[in-house]
Amino acid sequence: MSGGGQHGLFSGFPKKRGNDVSDIVDNKNRAVFFDNIQFIYELILGILELESFGVEIIPCKDYRSFEILNHSDTEAIARRSGYFKVIDGIKTDYSAIIKYNRTRSFNQYLTHWFYPYKGKFHPQMIRAVINIIGLNEGETLLDPFVGSGTSAVEAFLQGIDFVGVDVSPLCVLLSKVKVNSYKHIGKIKELKKAVQYEEIDYKAIEDKDVSSFFEIADMIAKSDSARRRKNYKNAFLSNIEKMFLSIKDLYEVVDKFIKKVPSSKIEMGDSRELNIPDSSIDGIITSPPYSIALNYVLNDKHALEAMGVDISSAFNDFIGLRGRGEEKFKMYNEDMYKCYKEMWRVLKNGGYCVVILGNVVFEGKEVPTVNIATEQCENIGFKLIDSIDKIIFGLYNVMQREYILVFQKGG
Numbered sequence: 001m002s003g004g005g006q007h008g009l010f011s012g013f014p015k016k017r018g019n020d021v022s023d024i025v026d027n028k029n030r031a032v033f034f035d036n037i038q039f040i041y042e043l044i045l046g047i048l049e050l051e052s053f054g055v056e057i058i059p060c061k062d063y064r065s066f067e068i069l070n071h072s073d074t075e076a077i078a079r080r081s082g083y084f085k086v087i088d089g090i091k092t093d094y095s096a097i098i099k100y101n102r103t104r105s106f107n108q109y110l111t112h113w114f115y116p117y118k119g120k121f122h123p124q125m126i127r128a129v130i131n132i133i134g135l136n137e138g139e140t141l142l143d144p145f146v147g148s149g150t151s152a153v154e155a156f157l158q159g160i161d162f163v164g165v166d167v168s169p170l171c172v173l174l175s176k177v178k179v180n181s182y183k184h185i186g187k188i189k190e191l192k193k194a195v196q197y198e199e200i201d202y203k204a205i206e207d208k209d210v211s212s213f214f215e216i217a218d219m220i221a222k223s224d225s226a227r228r229r230k231n232y233k234n235a236f237l238s239n240i241e242k243m244f245l246s247i248k249d250l251y252e253v254v255d256k257f258i259k260k261v262p263s264s265k266i267e268m269g270d271s272r273e274l275n276i277p278d279s280s281i282d283g284i285i286t287s288p289p290y291s292i293a294l295n296y297v298l299n300d301k302h303a304l305e306a307m308g309v310d311i312s313s314a315f316n317d318f319i320g321l322r323g324r325g326e327e328k329f330k331m332y333n334e335d336m337y338k339c340y341k342e343m344w345r346v347l348k349n350g351g352y353c354v355v356i357l358g359n360v361v362f363e364g365k366e367v368p369t370v371n372i373a374t375e376q377c378e379n380i381g382f383k384l385i386d387s388i389d390k391i392i393f394g395l396y397n398v399m400q401r402e403y404i405l406v407f408q409k410g411g
Contacts, residue, residue, distance in 0.1 A: 031057065032065040032086040034095070034124075036106050041390040041404070042125075046083035048386075049128045053077045079257075080158060082127030093257050094127065097157065100249035102242055110153065110250050111178040114243065115220050116227070117148035117171075118299055121287065121356070125404075126154040129285055133352035133406070135160050137260060139282035142346065144271035144339060149175025151285050152264055159258055163281065164266040165274060167317050168296065170219070170303050172268050173212055179264045181213045181243075182250040188213050192244055196237050217243055219303045226302045271319075272338035276346040284343050284353040288336055288373070289319050297321060329367065337376045344380045349410040353382060356390075358402040370403050382407035 031050055037043070043063075050057055050066065055077065057066035068074070074088035081087060085095040101109035107123050135141055137159035143151040146164030152175045155162040162179075166172050181188065187210050194200040195214055202214030221235035254261060269275055289296065297304065297314045305311060315321045319335045322328065343353050355377070359369045374384060386406040 027065075027086045028089040029068045030060070030065050030086065030088065031055070031068060031081075031084045033083060034085045037064070037083060039391065041388050042083060044388055045125060045128045045132065045404075048132045049081060049083055050077075052132045052134060053080075080127075080131055082124050082131065094124075097253055097257065100246075100253055102246050102249070110157075110253065111181070111243075111246050112150060112153060113246070114178055114216055115148060115174050115303075116223055117174070118296075119287070120148050121150035123150055123154050126151050126285060127158065129354055129404070130154060130158055130160060130283070133283045133285075133354060135283045137262070140280070142276070142281040142284045142343075143286045144274060144284070144343060145286050145288055146175050146266060147171050147287070149178045149266070152179050152266060156262055156264055157253070157258070159260055159262050161262045162264045162266075163276065164264070165269040165271055166266075167268065167270060167319075168300075168304070169268060169307050169309060170300055172266055173307070174216060174219075175266045176209075176264075177212050177216045179266075180209055182247040182254065184209050184213070185244075185247055185251050188244060188247070192240050196240055213243065213247070214240065219306065222302050222306060223300075271342060272335055274342045274346055276342075278345055279348050281346045281351065282348055283351050284347055285356075286343075286354070287356040288339070295321065329362070333372055333376070336373065337380075340373070340377050340382075341380055344377075344382060344409060347409045351409055352385070353377075353407045353409065355405045355407065356402055357405070370405070374405060377405075377407050382409060 033046060037046065047057070047066075053076075054070075054072045056069040058069065059066055068088055071088075074090060078087040078090040078092045081092045082094055085092055098106065098109045103109075103113045105113070109123070112120075112123050130141065135155075135158070138161065140161040140163060141151065141155045142163045142165075144165045146152060146166045148171065149164065152162050152164050156179050164172075164175055166175070184207070187207065191200065191202075191205065191210065192214075195202050202211050202218070205211035205214070217236055217239035220239045221230075221232050224230040224235045225232040267275075297311060297318055301311060304314065319339070320328070320332045323331045347353055355373060357369060357373060360367050374387075378384060384405065385408050386404070388404040388406075390402040390404055
């Protein structure tokens with residue numbers, strides 16, 4: 001992996017710049033950003049992504065495209081790139097994949113939109129990071145805090161085997177539905193009208209992979225009813241139809257763009273004690289829980305209760321929710337140290353572990369969560385390769401700034 005961020009990302013650029021991309025009609029010898037790219041961290045990740053494929057570049061005059069100085073396997077890059085819509089005159093697969101979108105949001109294509117989970121990854125960012133850390137088809141990515149399953153979907157779309165772990169049954173269910181429901185599209189199509197017309201209760205469907213699809217539609221409707229005061233029944237019926245169209249889209253994407261369907265193993269578990277063999281994982285991308293700042297149990301209380309979860313006991317299971325005041329931070333740091341040790345244990349030597357997190361504010365004071373995590377990982381034996389500043393815009397965001405920390409084991 002080439003250096004970036006604090007290691008002089010631009011040090012290799014010549015003083016001169018290439019032509020404006022508008023001067024090149026067919027975009028040959030050019031890598032052209034998507035129009036939605038607007039933040040510095042996206043520029044950095046886009047450059048790192050190209051460099052990870054061995055491409056030498058100089059920026060064009062518009063700084064939204066780059067002149068390619070050497071000819072690597074540009075067709076292979078076009079199949080995998082996340083931040084560029086054109087590579088050497090070839091439209092990227094991603095430019096086609098993101099058009100399978102039943103929402104109004106750029107980053108909610110395919111099944112990404114399922115359930116309004118707080119603190120989601122940007123799918124485009126995860127796709128790029130998978131490339132930056134050099135993961136290839138047949139290798140395995142781990143996310144020990146799988147959350148809403150964004151990393152699971154993006155690994156799947158890249159043909160990367162995936163292992164996901166989470167303590168929340170909602171997160172496990174949601175992530176599985178996002179990557180597995182398309183496999184059962186025929187059965188879901190057969191049953192969706194019966195469920196919609198109340199001829200059958202989805203809970204009575206014996207095939208768990210099929211009933212889970214309808215259960216998530218139910219969860220989204222409950223969320224819309226609780227948070228937005230939408231009519232539950234109307235939302236439930238609408239969700240079934242919209243979700244079906246999205247898994248139909250994924251079915252088509254698999255047929256068009258995925259050569260070999262990867263495995264996706266997603267299970268409930270404790271990230272402080274992973275049930276994964278030593279040195280068996282090729283790469284890790286995760287975002288530790290912001291439970292100190294965001295109470296995941298209360299935020300998804302309606303869904304967890306519907307799944308039969310004892311809310312009071314859940315507070316003891318979720319990292320960051322135990323204790324009060326300074327004791328809470330102490331317990332959180334102790335728990336996270338155990339998690340980082342487990343990540344080190346299961347990662348192959350030379351592999352990369354990407355941790356995305358930000359500092360939290362408690363009682364008006366900023367807590368140096370990032371520095372603490374960095375020190376913990378370095379004490380365990382990880383080497384910090386990169387730290388990329390990622391500002392988060394939005395008045396009501398819990399976090400205003402995150403850091404993409406790239407660690408390496410050995411190497």
